[in-house]
Amino acid sequence: MGGGVSGGGGGNAWGEITCAGYGAAVVVVRVDRAGRAAGAWWGGVTAGVPRMVGAIPPTAQVLIGIVSVQVGAALAKQLFSTAGAAGTVTLRLVFAALILVLVWRPSLRVDRRALPVILGYGVVLGVMNLCFYLAIERIPLGIAVTVEFLGPLAVALVGSRRWLDGLWALLAAAGVVLLSQSGGSVSVVGLLLALAAGVCWAGYILLSAALGSRTSDGSGLALATVVAGLLITPFGVVGAGVDLLQPWVLAVGAGVALMSSVIPYSLELEALRKIPPRVFGVLMSMEPAVAALAGLVVLHEALRPLQWVAICCVVAASAGATRYAKPQP
Numbered sequence: 001m002g003g004g005v006s007g008g009g010g011g012n013a014w015g016e017i018t019c020a021g022y023g024a025a026v027v028v029v030r031v032d033r034a035g036r037a038a039g040a041w042w043g044g045v046t047a048g049v050p051r052m053v054g055a056i057p058p059t060a061q062v063l064i065g066i067v068s069v070q071v072g073a074a075l076a077k078q079l080f081s082t083a084g085a086a087g088t089v090t091l092r093l094v095f096a097a098l099i100l101v102l103v104w105r106p107s108l109r110v111d112r113r114a115l116p117v118i119l120g121y122g123v124v125l126g127v128m129n130l131c132f133y134l135a136i137e138r139i140p141l142g143i144a145v146t147v148e149f150l151g152p153l154a155v156a157l158v159g160s161r162r163w164l165d166g167l168w169a170l171l172a173a174a175g176v177v178l179l180s181q182s183g184g185s186v187s188v189v190g191l192l193l194a195l196a197a198g199v200c201w202a203g204y205i206l207l208s209a210a211l212g213s214r215t216s217d218g219s220g221l222a223l224a225t226v227v228a229g230l231l232i233t234p235f236g237v238v239g240a241g242v243d244l245l246q247p248w249v250l251a252v253g254a255g256v257a258l259m260s261s262v263i264p265y266s267l268e269l270e271a272l273r274k275i276p277p278r279v280f281g282v283l284m285s286m287e288p289a290v291a292a293l294a295g296l297v298v299l300h301e302a303l304r305p306l307q308w309v310a311i312c313c314v315v316a317a318s319a320g321a322t323r324y325a326k327p328q329p
Contacts, residue, residue, distance in 0.1 A: 058270070066264070068259045073256075076136075076260065091249070091257070097229045104221070106223045113214050117210045125224055127231075129228070135148075138189055142294075143292075143303070150314070151202035164324055171313050171314075171320070174310075175309075179307060292307075292311055
């Protein structure tokens with residue numbers, strides 16, 4: 001997400017657009033009078049946000065979203081010494097759920113056909129973020145995002161018989177081999193956790209299509225994020241305990257939720273209204289490189305030259321697979 005709300009390192013709208021017809025779910029939580037007053041206040045505060053976002057060029061919106069996600073992940077990593085990986089991802093998901101519930105005001109009355117998809121979406125979202133945070137606890141941010149990117153890349157390439165898509169797959173595989181053979185101490189467990197996050201990201205993409213066919217509107221995302229938060233919170237509480245309630249930890253956790261979920265998700269959806277999905281996907285392919293730069297600048301995670309080459313291989317494979325994808329019939 002990576003990943004938007006969704007992405008671990010990135011988790012986000014790029015994953016969603018790779019399957020046609022994605023959408024978020026219609027779900028509504030009954031709010032009492034104080035809740036309605038809070039919602040009205042929030043609506044007043046956010047009334048001017050769409051105009052400000054719309055004034056930003058779409059390519060800049062995508063790039064700002066990418067930087068926001070990866071800087072958010074880098075800031076999250078700095079919480080690990082106090083809250084741990086599980087505690088940090090708990091804060092991210094809980095705060096993201098609170099913000100999205102305020103924005104979309106979801107209801108508990110959900111269509112029976114949509115309920116399993118929403119639950120599955122939330123489970124995948126929670127596990128993806130937990131695996132990703134556990135991965136960056138052990139390996140540099142840039143390497144984790146690069147390995148995680150193999151999930152959506154596999155979804156884009158699976159089933160294709162074109163030689164060009166085979167070339168992109170080989171290029172991505174070469175990047176992974178280079179990462180594993182680049183010297184230094186790269187944790188195998190960290191790589192496997194990043195790969196697990198990538199598998200979850202692929203599942204998230206596929207569930208996005210199912211969610212879109214059964215629901216509409218962005219409030220389903222809010223409910224799925226609530227499910228993810230409820231699923232991961234016990235791990236965070238066991239791992240961090242009362243440290244999660246320290247004011248500065250809560251403040252940084254809220255900032256991580258905004259930077260890694262709310263801001264990029266909003267920017268990416270706005271950009272998708274103005275630029276073709278293929279162009280959007282090519283821009284999103286820069287995410288592993290941006291993650292490596294964020295790790296270098298914020299966390300001082302210097303990568304070896306061969307690791308930079310590996311990241312560039314995966315970036316090129318992702319950009320090529322998106323740019324030259326066979327048009328949907």
